[in-house]
Amino acid sequence: MTPCPSGMAADVAYGLFQMGQNAVAIGKVGVAAGTGLAIIAAPTGVGEVPAAALVAGGGMTALTGHIMQLGGAGFLASQGDFGPLDSVLASTLNLNVPGVPSITPTNPFSSNFSSQAGASTCRH
Amino acid sequence: MPSLRQWGTIAYFAIAVLIFLGFIYLGITGEFTTALDIGFVIVMWCFVVIAMKSGLVKVSPQARLPLTNWHAKFKVPSLLRATVCAVLAVAWLVFAGRVLLKSQLNDTWIGVIFAFGPFLGLLGLFVKFLMDGLKVTVGRR
Numbered sequence: 001m002t003p004c005p006s007g008m009a010a011d012v013a014y015g016l017f018q019m020g021q022n023a024v025a026i027g028k029v030g031v032a033a034g035t036g037l038a039i040i041a042a043p044t045g046v047g048e049v050p051a052a053a054l055v056a057g058g059g060m061t062a063l064t065g066h067i068m069q070l071g072g073a074g075f076l077a078s079q080g081d082f083g084p085l086d087s088v089l090a091s092t093l094n095l096n097v098p099g100v101p102s103i104t105p106t107n108p109f110s111s112n113f114s115s116q117a118g119a120s121t122c123r124h
Numbered sequence: 125m126p127s128l129r130q131w132g133t134i135a136y137f138a139i140a141v142l143i144f145l146g147f148i149y150l151g152i153t154g155e156f157t158t159a160l161d162i163g164f165v166i167v168m169w170c171f172v173v174i175a176m177k178s179g180l181v182k183v184s185p186q187a188r189l190p191l192t193n194w195h196a197k198f199k200v201p202s203l204l205r206a207t208v209c210a211v212l213a214v215a216w217l218v219f220a221g222r223v224l225l226k227s228q229l230n231d232t233w234i235g236v237i238f239a240f241g242p243f244l245g246l247l248g249l250f251v252k253f254l255m256d257g258l259k260v261t262v263g264r265r
Contacts, residue, residue: 005221007230009239013221016240025156032147032161035191039168040140042190043176043183048262052194056260064251067210071217071243078221079230 005079017072017084023065030058066092129182136181143168193263202257206250213246 005013034054041047073084077097086097126134147164154160172190175181220239229235 005225005230007235008232009221009224009230009235012236012240013217028158028161029151029156032156032164033144035165036144036147036168038194039165039172039190040137042172043136043181043187045187048193052260052262056258059258060251060254063254064247067213067247067250070214071247074214074218075221075239078218079225 003080005076005081010076010079013072013075014084015072016068017076020065020068020070020072023068024062025065027058027060027062027065030061031055032058034058132180132182136175139171139175140168143171195261195263197259197261199257202253206253206257209246209250209253213243213250216246217243 031054034051034057037054038048038051041051069084069088073088076083077085082097089095089097143164147160150160169190176183176187176189217239220243224230224235224239227235229238
């Protein structure tokens with residue numbers, strides 16, 4: 001069995017993966033909030049431009065977060081920890097990596113955020 | 125004392141704020157799922173259309189339905205470059221992870237810089253090309 005990734009580079013990769021998760025969550029909320037603001041602003045027309053900026057910024061944040069997530073998960077998978085990759089695939093494509101126990105992604109906004117590392121089969 | 129029209133506007137914004145707060149509450153106590161995001165937008169859109177049609181909020185005759193004056197402009201070459209940068213960034217980290225494992229450089233600064241330096245560069249290019257390739261504008265009424 002491959003040992004769990006360790007060392008500075010693995011720590012950075014775990015951090016990158018978690019930052020990506022946060023960025024995706026924040027970006028998605030930004031898109032929804034911006035769209036909501038734009039809808040409220042529709043009768044008056046005031047505030048639609050900032051709302052559009054919020055939507056564009058949120059979308060970009062979410063996409064960048066996905067790349068960070070996938071990058072971190074890919075790095076860790078190449079070193080033997082398939083948990084983060086499984087978590088990304090399960091949450092975005094509803095797929096599971098064979099042989100990895102299914103992991104339910106947790107909400108980065110919830111109070112038990114520190115358990116995010118539970119996405120890894122190596123770190124808890 | 126506010127006029128009937130002002131009361132309508134106050135009620136309109138009060139209900140909109142309540143829907144917003146409901147969305148934030150459900151997201152924090154549960155999870156900000158895609159279904160919740162989309163549900164919130166649909167509920168908000170329906171509420172605003174009903175408010176406009178029923179006269180709860182006074183609108184000018186030229187006022188259009190929510191979001192109909194939004195325009196997204198795509199530059200395909202820039203978006204393709206962004207996609208290539210994203211794929212390269214992820215592929216680079218997978219490759220670098222394998223190289224660091226084989227060469228046992230995981231716990232060195234050289235290893236960290238080797239893996240994440242190019243990744244950050246490619247991620248920056250991805251954001252740059254994405255910003256070039258996608259513009260959301262609001263049309264004139």
